[in-house]
Amino acid sequence: MAPPVTELTDRAREIFRAVVDGYLANGAPMGSKTIAIASGLNLSPASIRNVMGELESLGLLASPHTSAGRVPTERGLRLFVDGMMQAAEPSTEERTAIEAQLAARALRAGPVEDALAATTAALSGLSACAGLVLVPKREVTLRSIGFVPLSRMQALAVMVGEDGAVENRVIDLPDGMDPSALVEAGNYLSATLGGLTLAEAKSRVERELADGRAALDASARALVERGIAIWSEDDRRRPVLIVRGQGRLIDAAAAADLDRVRDLLDDLEGKQEIASLLDSARAGDATRIFIGAENKLFALSGSSVIARPFRGPGGQVVGVVGVIGPTRLNYARVVPMVDFTAATLARLMQ
Known part of the structure; x- marks a missing residue:
């Protein structure tokens, strides 16, 4: 744990700030000569090196390479952020x-x-x-679901939400599916599920299909089950x-x-x-x-x-x-x- 900033001497705080500011500005380690020239502290490089050594012993600075200056440690950055940083308002x-x-x-x-x-x-x-x-x-609220044929084996499932969002998925079609089944399935889904969330839509479709209330042929029924299952799975993984x-x-x-x-x-x-x-x-x-x-x-x-x-x-x-x-x-x-x-x-x- 970093020491409280109040436990550092004024000289140590200024040198520590100079190291952090320089590192954050250019990503390079800060040497004592650089700090002596740029900081205006009126201290010799030797005096600055001594203080930097003390800060290193506290775990606030580190030497990435021999004689390459110091950089703040993560512990030092925490001390700086919590106790010394002066935030600037966005321009x-x-x-x-x-x-x-x-x-x-x-x-x-x-x-x-x-x-x-x-x-x-x-x-x-x-x-x-x-x-x-x-x-x-958020749960998508449905406006409509439709199917657009792409080929004999595939169709594009198109879901439109009440907020205007449109999402598409390519789905595989059962062999020999009549193109009219795409229209029938889309009409059923849009008429039945408008205003429902996907979870509510899945439950309603399952109930109506189980009870035989959905007047759909076998191909359209398979398409409805497949389409709503895809969208429900996607929603859970949203x-x-x-x-x-x-x-x-x-x-x-x-x-x-x-x-x-x-x-x-x-x-x-x-x-x-x-x-x-x-x-x-x-x-x-x-x-x-x-x-x-x-x-x-x-x-x-x-x-x-x-x-x-x-x-x-x-x-x-x-x-x-x-x-x-x-x-x-x-x-x-x-x-x-x-x-x-x-x-x-x-x-x-x-």
Whole structure:
């Protein structure tokens, strides 16, 4: 556990801040000569090296290579973030870029996930991280389901939600199916299931087919069963995490540490684990910052996540927005940016 920042001398705090600021700015270890020139502390490089050695003994700094200067440890970054960081408000340009997605949403119909994804993409671009949003689990309410023939063996199942969302799936057809069965099955599903969620639709179809109340021939009956089963299974597996901007994690600074970047991208592939981490940030109103191996998920990749919940109608938490990137984040700039994005999404969800 890092010592309280109040236990450091003024000199140690200033030198520690200089190391952290330099590292976060350029990703390179900070040497005593560099700090002596840039910090304005009026200290000799030898005096600075002595203090840096003390900070290293406290576990706040580390020497990645012999005589290569120091970098903050994850423990040191935690001390900096919790006790020394001075956050900077998002600029007018940054606010405008994020709010533009809210304005665009007001002008177009479509699923709310599209606006969430666009806002997250804007956050990704501004922060140079991957943007994350954990969206509320929602049940699709059906407007219609239809089938469009593609070939003798396949058809396109088209589901339209009440919110205007359209999703398609290619399904295999039984041998010898009459094309009229596609029309019959689509008409039955649309007439029977409009206004229901997928779970409700599946239950109703199963009851009506079991009771023989559905006036369908064998081919249409098979198509109805197959179609609703596909959509119900998809709904149970509906992803709750949107990730945008993974490519921003691979930049020139990452070239020297490709193994770490590869581990980070692997972390993002395991969406359920990232979703669970974000879900832990739902409690309370404060922004949560997860640094490196503080969370076992990032033990290999050495990544950081900044996350904040956002609320919908009635003040209920409906999701979490954030960013993921290397521990060398500009925390003072990105934390307020995530906060502002959460406030923007809260307005979107009203």
